[in-house]
Amino acid sequence: MTSLFPALTDAPADRPALRFGDRSLTYAELATATGLLAGSLGDAGRVAVWATPTLETAVAVVAALRAGVPAVPLNPKSGEKELGHILSDSAPSLVLAAPEDELPAVIRDLPRIDVTPDTTTATTATATATATEETATDDDPALVVYTSGTTGPPKGAVIPRRAIASTLDALADAWQWTGEDVLVHGLPLFHVHGLVLGILGPLRRGGSVRHLGRFSTEGVTRELSDGATMLFGVPTMYHRIAQSLSEEPELAKALGRARLLVSGSAALPVHDHERITAATGRRVIERYGMTETLMNTSVRADGEPRAGTVGVPLPGVELRLVEEDGAPITSYDGETVGEIQVRGPNLFTEYLNRPDATAAAFTPDGWFRTGDMAVRESDGYVRIVGRKATDLIKSGGYKIGAGEIENALLEHPGVREAAVTGEPDADLGERIVAWIVPADPGAPPGLEVLAEHVASRLAPHKRPRIVHHLSSLPRNDMGKIMKRSLTHD
Template sequence: MGASLESIPLLPLFQEAKKYAEQDPNKIAVIDRTKGQSFTYRQLLGDVSATKKWLLEKAGLESTGDLEERRISFLVPNGYDYVTMQWAVWAAGGVCVPLCTTHPVKELLYTIGDSQPSLVVIHPTFEKVEAQLREHVDAIPFVTFEPLSAASEPSNLSLPPFSDSLSVDRRALMIYTSGTTSNPKGCVTTHKNITFQASSLVNAWEYSPSDHLIHVLPLHHIHGIINGLTASFLSGATVEMYPKFDPKTIWERWQDKGSSTMFFAVPTIYSRLVDYFDAHIRGTEQEAAAREGARALRLIVSGSAALPTPIKSRFLEITGQTLLERYGMTEIGMAISCGLDVEKRLDGSVGWPLPGVQVRLADKETGKIIEGVDEDGIIEVKGDNVFLEYWNRPEATAKEFTADGWFKTGDVARRAANGAYYIQGRASVDLIKTGGYKVSALEVERKMLGLDSVQEVAVVGVPDDEWGQRVAAIVKQRPGTAPLNLDDLRRQLKEEMAPYKVPTILRVVDAIERNAMGKVNKKDLLKKYWPDA
């Protein structure tokens, strides 16, 4: 990618990274477990500079030195290469469109087609996927990312020059929503939004340069990008990155007591950690070290889905850790969080508004602001954390805001007398939260109706202690087709959708009840087929 150093704009994130690189040339920013290498803040800034130059050349904009908010899609695995790619796009003045490493080709093509990037950057890890994408994308150039290696003497590396060339009001990141009521939308945030979201967490959760985060979350998602990467780097912490979550690896890692301080995950991960402990560690020689190691972490956070009380209680029994719960979404980052003090981690609550974030409740039908306590209302949010726009969808953007500028989340909550919020669920039953992901029941239904054997279908979320909800499909089969079973259904749908969206429960019925308007009452279906849930 070239040896000469391009200037890096003094965006807040880069300014802080420069400070840590100058204070300690050996300060580690990223430990990449796939590569088995560590990378300093100093090397990170140098690699970002070189990658910026490479991006501008590939985009044909080396003479201007600015991507001018052009979108750059990239498919890069979790690790140092991802961080460098993300920062290089920002340094060049572009907008990051990270692609999900587990999505099937059809979903990747949708994201690329909708965002219309100037470049699609593919890591060699995804060489086979690249070949399939290229078959369907003609007008957008593809380029291959060259994997990076740790320098032998990182402290001797020179820092690149810095400039004040970019405004924090520039568009910076486009993350796609789950497509609850329509196709997924590109949610655009600015550098100002990103910095505010991360700084708010740094303030509330007290990140510091002494922190060491074990990072296992996907990086096409707000949780992994902002909570995991941006807030950590803004505070000079070290991020140890793994390609995916494995309970055995995490328990072994925690037994190195005191070598890590933070862990962020979704409820499904904590369920798997508990199950692994009970099956493989409890009663063995490792038990004491595992318990003590987990207890030594200063902060363990659960989010992206409701945390079932049984999982929270079992994790507390094993580790002595009361999981901290918070509430956020793609459009707003994190908005509400329980406190660092254990006394402020209330069971069933997501806590209080984060620093600088305004939160209110409004009546779903009238829009009237709810001032009292213990009343259900739609959560509305205002502040510098709130996104700029849905890409190329001005009407959809305007629809999600009130006349006085508050974002309508679509989630229902109650506020207690102490000001803490308790999430009651989505205003619509068509959003299923499973394993930390949001799944659109309508999207799954659309895909299933494309199968020859499916005549009618209703998709619902069945409550589950491990997953939060499981995706369940109630199907009226098309006459004359071969009998439908769950294994065949899942195999067909995995070619169309991400694995977490594919139903894990199937009920084949003679008819799906509808009202006079032809609509299905999904609450009635849940009561009929899963009365105990």
Template sequence: MELLPALAGRFGDRADAVRVGERQASWAQLADLAAARAAQIAGQPALVVDATASLDTVVAVVAGLTVGVPVVPVPPDAGPLERSHILAEVADAASAPDAALILFTSGTTGPPKGVLVSREAIAADLDALADAWAWTADDVLVHGLPLYHVHGLVLGVLGALRTGSRLVHTVRPQPAAYAAAGGTLYFGVPTVWHRIVQDGAAARALAPARLLVSGSAALPVPVFEALHRLSGHRPVERYGMTETLITVAARADGERRPGYVGRPVSGVRTRIVDDELQVRGATLFSGYLNRPDATAAAFTADGWFRTGDVAAIDADGSHRIVGRLSTDLIKSGGYRIGAGEVEDALLSHPAVREAAVVGVPHDDLGQEIVAYVVADGVGADELIGFVATQLSVHKRPRRVRFLDALPRNDMGKVQKQRL
């Protein structure tokens, strides 16, 4: 199966096929660069990529895919705890030879898990989205999202190389950069769209585009409405997870309602069981790296993946994501952040005795990370900085509140709803 036909000359070639910041390459040049790198890594059990927003990252990912070595993108701001955990996990990646990508989760209930994503799942998802969004080689895709997540890497890079659309990566998703890019198709997370509507000129500059896509977290209704008012676009929303890729999406030729993420894409089925959204289909992951127990627990007895999200499906099939079954997944600035991972980092500080982390509503970020700690002789700024050095910077608490004790139930579990 040819996963990235643009690199095989399916769409001809053009000098500015892929641009990341100030660097650009034609598809032929990208293929040559990737082939040279592939020769260096052939036969290796995995390729760990320091996934900066750069053309070098694109080359490395394509090289791994070209030669069949599982690619493990790592956040460039990952702290030593996070990085060492990932490296330790993939040291045994020879047990995952069929994986195209190993994407690590947000560590909701502990250390992040490696998600094994196959070439077949990637191809199925990108083809389904190309159909849903009328995404073709005539498009110019623009985004500035991180290159170590499904949104920025799978959709935002591999999607362009599969559909043959030009790719313009702005390095950072700044409103002025989006406005100047001249794209037909734009990807962003709610924080990006919130910042764009705060800059009216940037929002109005997107009027000539064909489609604006929002994902990774729920788009607030006021932002949806402001985008429509300023740019003339009703943005398309979609829903997915690292384990499932994108399973539900509004269509370019369909209704776009604020608060709704559309219908299942081609090849995907959904159902609601006890308020939880469950999915199955061709886009699902192959399992968790080195975690057969977690893989088994993620599926129902009849083979449906448990998303852990509460959802509602209207009579017409439109999906609305209500929230998490638990309170331990925080969506901040488009990132999915596991409270447990942040709590573990806080507890590794010698002055901290107890820690609990929650997400609270925030106008710009969607949610901000707030930590409640029991500690002696340490200030909030020190703890925030400490977490930023241990994990990715975006996982740091924005606020720290000190308590004499955390509220717990009779079983000793922290009562986060009270926090």
């Protein structure tokens, strides 16, 4: 396989590659730093990376990939029980961390290499690392990324080198992504969004990435006003942006200068789309992916930015919707709900040490069962309506996606945040339950008001039958609402 990062040798030596705060590396410096570290990894097998949002994490992962050694990113916010499971399951031979990182007790017995992006000592390690990388095959593992573990202990998705290359090249086609682009983001680096798209993506293109360390609207304004061309974020970030626009006119100007604003990891409410577009003249585009599949679909940079959709399948990705019995849905009418199944070079190869789970994740003819429910428009655009396990509500003989009801609720001025679930109902099978964070806690909108609001926008059978008012919704590190944590008092 050819190098995942040809720009390490092809890009201008003085071109900025990575910047975290006031620390940065050019392509020449990054090539030397990662070459030195790759040379010390040898045949290390799998290596763990203490994935803080720092220059050291980016250097560690790139070095591992150049050495042909799979990297296991560790979430620094994980508890010791979860970390213990990941370490025993993936069995890394050592851990890579910044010198100042204090690691939890469960990790301290692992041999440790301190990552120091010191490029003062030039050696032949860069050439050695490049030669090692080019002997790797397409199917060799590149990363082992652990899923969120909502239905049991986290599973390690083994992501091959071909999946990283094919996803990033497909996104380059869809987003017209080049080495001239400068990406800004503040996402964590233990997840495919922040790490694969946000760090490895710019480096494969020969462009630059500026990581904010911690997301802030001030940081977004600063970087987009100083030459950055792209912003990657999750819905909670764009929601904060939408709320701040009226009080931060420089933020609106900065967003207006961006070539591409991309949201992912969860659906961005239509209301936030509209507020950002009205203030900036720019539209946020959405893409759809998973740990196991990397990226599957996206709105194209040269396509129609249609709020509430995740665009069309990326080049090389096959996508179909299926009924509960597995029969493919052939009617793209924007209404028929089915489970998304995908296949293509972007897929993971297995769940580490879990042949049973791996077999269950695929159909006999090789399609990956995503568990996501969607409808498809006549022109191929995909609109996700929720997860099969938590967001598909069967009420009164209808299959209803929670996502479209949540979007409708968010259009009500009295609703700041919304989540929708189903609960058993003797008459309907399931009834629709709305969990609302009101805009004004002193005057929350009631059931009758919200039911009428939803029924007038969607259909009467999609109206909520119960409303709970909350001070906040439970979310994970990527901003996704954890619906299994929503329980009745």
